Amino acid sequence: MKTIKPPLQISERKQIDPSSVLALFSALGDVYFFMKDREGRFIGGNELQLEKLGLASEQALIGKTDSDFFPSYMSAHYAEDDAKVMETGEPILRRVELVANPDGSVSWHVTSKFPLYDRDGACIGIIGCMRDFDRSDNAWQPYRRMNATVDYISQHYAEPIEIADLAKVASLSISQFERRFRTVFQQTPARFLIRYRLTRASQILCNSDATLSRIAQDVGFYDHSHFSREFQKFFGMPPGRYRNEHVTVEQ
Secondary structure, three states, rough: OOOOOOOEEOOOOOOOOHHHHHHHHOOOOOOOEEEEEEOEEEEOOHHHHHHHHHHOOHOOOOOOOOOHHHOOOHHHHHHHHHHHHHHHHHEEEEEEEEOOOOEEEEEEEEEEEEEEOOOOOOEEEEEEEEEEEOOOOOHHHHHHOOOHEEEEEHHHHHOOOOOHHHHHHHOOOOOHHHHHHHHHHOOOOOHHHHHHHHHHHHHHHHHOOOOOOHHHOOOOOOHHHHHHHHHHHOOOOOOHHHHHHHHHHHH
């Protein structure tokens, strides 16, 4: 696959001031835009990104990393994605994902990340943007066709959910629903539901001392072994180890 390079190339901030780029993204009221160097340090961000991080100025952002703003279980995931983009040169394009918020809630975002190159073609970092469901309007129309389904999952994820239930919410036949859902989210409804439950489980693991069996039930897994297998596949480690590695950092 041909590597897609972003239109912005920066060798030094004094040579190409990114303020005009930031101004462009600031004019889009539903876009979070940021730039990082190879060490994961922020070198720029638009006003909406600053607002999301609770910062009053871009100067307060420069030099910070995700770990300065997010719990470790979130920042580690962001760093892994950043490293992959820089190492392969392949962008992450319009990936629909759950973002775990510091207050324990989750929100839906479409994320894109590109490698950032200097004038000699060397990768020196990344640029990225996110758009979320709550702030976007027309740009989200392909996803809003499934909005009722997403809302249903958010409200009932702890209960048994069949594909037929989701198809009914979307007013489609099961086959129509599965085709449309896969087109919009690039995954099956069943996989999407599991990812949602696992994301919620990761938050509970890091913010409570509930047993693994209790957490599995609370997020809709009625088979503890199934929960553990899926968690291992998604996060690369069993839930108990995940809790040990992430909770200790935050306390």
